[in-house]
Amino acid sequence: MRINFEYLHYATGEDKELEKELFLVLYQTVNEIMKEIQEPRAVLEEQSQEIIRKKLHKLKGCAANIGAEDLAAICLDGEHKAEAKQMREEDLSYYTTSIYEEFEQVMNIVTDMYQITPEDIENSNDPMAGI
Numbered sequence: 574m575r576i577n578f579e580y581l582h583y584a585t586g587e588d589k590e591l592e593k594e595l596f597l598v599l600y601q602t603v604n605e606i607m608k609e610i611q612e613p614r615a616v617l618e619e620q621s622q623e624i625i626r627k628k629l630h631k632l633k634g635c636a637a638n639i640g641a642e643d644l645a646a647i648c649l650d651g652e653h654k655a656e657a658k659q660m661r662e663e664d665l666s667y668y669t670t671s672i673y674e675e676f677e678q679v680m681n682i683v684t685d686m687y688q689i690t691p692e693d694i695e696n697s698n699d700p701m702a703g704i
Contacts, residue, residue, distance in 0.1 A: 577640030593687040595639045597697040602635045603676045626655035644675045
């Protein structure tokens with residue numbers, strides 16, 4: 574697990590509230606995307622591969638924005654596999670498990686650091702609204 578805090582602080586101008594909001598956006602994005610790509614569907618279908626690629630691309634960008642480099646790398650690898658139309662069900666299972674495990678490690682670190690509460694998570698419908 575790796576978070577590039579130097580990059581994150583630079584990108585946000587060391588604004589801790591903005592950084593907290595970005596982690597809440599990551600939380601929402603992971604949950605939204607993982608639900609969508611785990612829906613039962615034939616992973617071998619070309620259309621499904623493209624949907625998975627787009628979802629992993631979105632998650633990769635969100636992870637990269639906060640400096641979660643390992644999470645972004647997992648998403649990039651999965652994105653390439655789906656782009657090549659080689660994503661099988663067992664691959665999708667591997668990527669979803671890996672993403673959840675890495676995401677959990679990220680959130681374990683930042684929850685205390687940024688004092689993220691369960692209420693913050695529950696109330697984070699769109700933390701970027703108004704920024």
